[in-house]
Amino acid sequence: MLAVIGGRYVSGDNTSNTTLGKTLLRASIFVFIGLSITILVLSAISLPKVRHYRAERVVIITLFATVPFIMVRLAYSILTVFADQTADSIFNPTGSVDRSVWVHFVMVVAMEMIVVILAELSSMASSRTRGLKGEVHRESRGPSGF
Numbered sequence: 001m002l003a004v005i006g007g008r009y010v011s012g013d014n015t016s017n018t019t020l021g022k023t024l025l026r027a028s029i030f031v032f033i034g035l036s037i038t039i040l041v042l043s044a045i046s047l048p049k050v051r052h053y054r055a056e057r058v059v060i061i062t063l064f065a066t067v068p069f070i071m072v073r074l075a076y077s078i079l080t081v082f083a084d085q086t087a088d089s090i091f092n093p094t095g096s097v098d099r100s101v102w103v104h105f106v107m108v109v110a111m112e113m114i115v116v117i118l119a120e121l122s123s124m125a126s127s128r129t130r131g132l133k134g135e136v137h138r139e140s141r142g143p144s145g146f
Helices: 002-011 015-050 054-082 099-126
Strands: 128-130 136-138
Touching: 002 015, 015 054, 054 099
Parallel strands: none
Antiparallel strands: 128 136
């Protein structure tokens, strides 16, 4: 919410809210960094504890697999907030440089799409587990297994 409101204030016509918008964007970056570090630490703590549970292990491994993509997204977010914001800057998504739209697409949209796809694959991989006697069953209780 901080980033959305801050971005709206920065890109809006009212120049009196620009400073508040930049402050909110910077605060959102620090929240993003804190949450990313928290997810990494909790994943590292959880990995040794779930080695006997296949479904949970797949989820934790997927979290680690998504880290590079989240870090690219985080680095781009930091650069867009703290770097030079002139109209010809490649890190200004609203600037006049045509390639900034493609950089924004790759660094933000594509990275988030990859994270979502990995999460979906993790969900599909962890939905089937082996029972104690080796039979395969679904973990959920729905009629179609979902």
